[in-house]
Amino acid sequence: MSLIDIHAHFDMLDDAPEVVLEKAKQAGVTRIVTIGTEAGDHQYVLDIARKFYPEVYCTLGVHPHHGSGWKDETGIFIEKHLIEKEVIAVGEIGLDYFYTQSPVAEQHEAFRKQLEIAARNNMPVQIHTRDADQDTVNILNEFKGQVFGVIHCFTGSAWLANQCLDLGYNISFSGVVTFKNASPLREICKIVPLDRLHVETDSPFLAPVPMRGKKNTPAFVVHTAQVVAELKGVSVAELERITNENALRIFPKIVM
Ligand SMILES: [Zn+2]
Ligand SMILES: [Zn+2]
Numbered sequence: 001m002s003l004i005d006i007h008a009h010f011d012m013l014d015d016a017p018e019v020v021l022e023k024a025k026q027a028g029v030t031r032i033v034t035i036g037t038e039a040g041d042h043q044y045v046l047d048i049a050r051k052f053y054p055e056v057y058c059t060l061g062v063h064p065h066h067g068s069g070w071k072d073e074t075g076i077f078i079e080k081h082l083i084e085k086e087v088i089a090v091g092e093i094g095l096d097y098f099y100t101q102s103p104v105a106e107q108h109e110a111f112r113k114q115l116e117i118a119a120r121n122n123m124p125v126q127i128h129t130r131d132a133d134q135d136t137v138n139i140l141n142e143f144k145g146q147v148f149g150v151i152h153c154f155t156g157s158a159w160l161a162n163q164c165l166d167l168g169y170n171i172s173f174s175g176v177v178t179f180k181n182a183s184p185l186r187e188i189c190k191i192v193p194l195d196r197l198h199v200e201t202d203s204p205f206l207a208p209v210p211m212r213g214k215k216n217t218p219a220f221v222v223h224t225a226q227v228v229a230e231l232k233g234v235s236v237a238e239l240e241r242i243t244n245e246n247a248l249r250i251f252p253k254i255v256m
Helices: 017-027 039-052 072-081 104-121 133-142 158-166 183-191 218-232 236-250
Strands: 003-008 029-034 056-060 087-096 125-130 149-151 170-173 197-199
Touching (some): 003 197, 003 218, 003 236, 017 029, 017 218, 029 039, 029 218, 039 056, 039 072, 056 072, 087 104, 087 133, 104 125, 125 133, 133 158, 149 158, 158 170, 158 183, 183 218, 197 236, 218 236
Parallel strands (some): 003 029, 029 056, 056 087, 087 125, 125 149, 149 170
């Protein structure tokens, strides 16, 4: 078994990176992407990815929670490091109106600036969107055909899923798809074409059933893969093969 967790936050996990990797490997999770969320963690994710390459990769980006006070120097840092073999995407970037930790207008500015960076450098993106369906689609439409990537930890509506698929984005499911109350999300998972979907943990958040209540860790992506495989009517081995292919197509710097 050789699963990829395309979205984890090493800097927020309790275990040391070596322990995270060992537990992941024992579960059959052999590639992990650790996500940048603000200028303050970019050096950390770069260091982790450099140290554990080719098992660990990173993204660089500013999360919508940190969108306020976007600094051009952060964009310059991101752009400068996109060339590195460990840096597989711009992200996570997007809009979050559930928490609205940053004012909406400032989230829009940071999102657009980073989509421009991705387009200019022909790099994929990892997008975070929560309770911001219409504005996410509007902004992604401004970059139609210029930016590609993944909507991470998808929890939106069927409408949002279809719009994003039409715009060329893939959709990634986290442990949320395993939650008892998530039957609407499971219905959406059924309509996402097999060649357009991913699995992730978003660890340390959102541990899947049967690990709920525990701190999530990349090893647990196997539980999400099991549920997604069932929903898609394929074996876990088949889902693993397909999601790996999808990940390597979207994030071509990942080496298996
Ligand atoms: Zn996110
Ligand atoms: Zn995240």
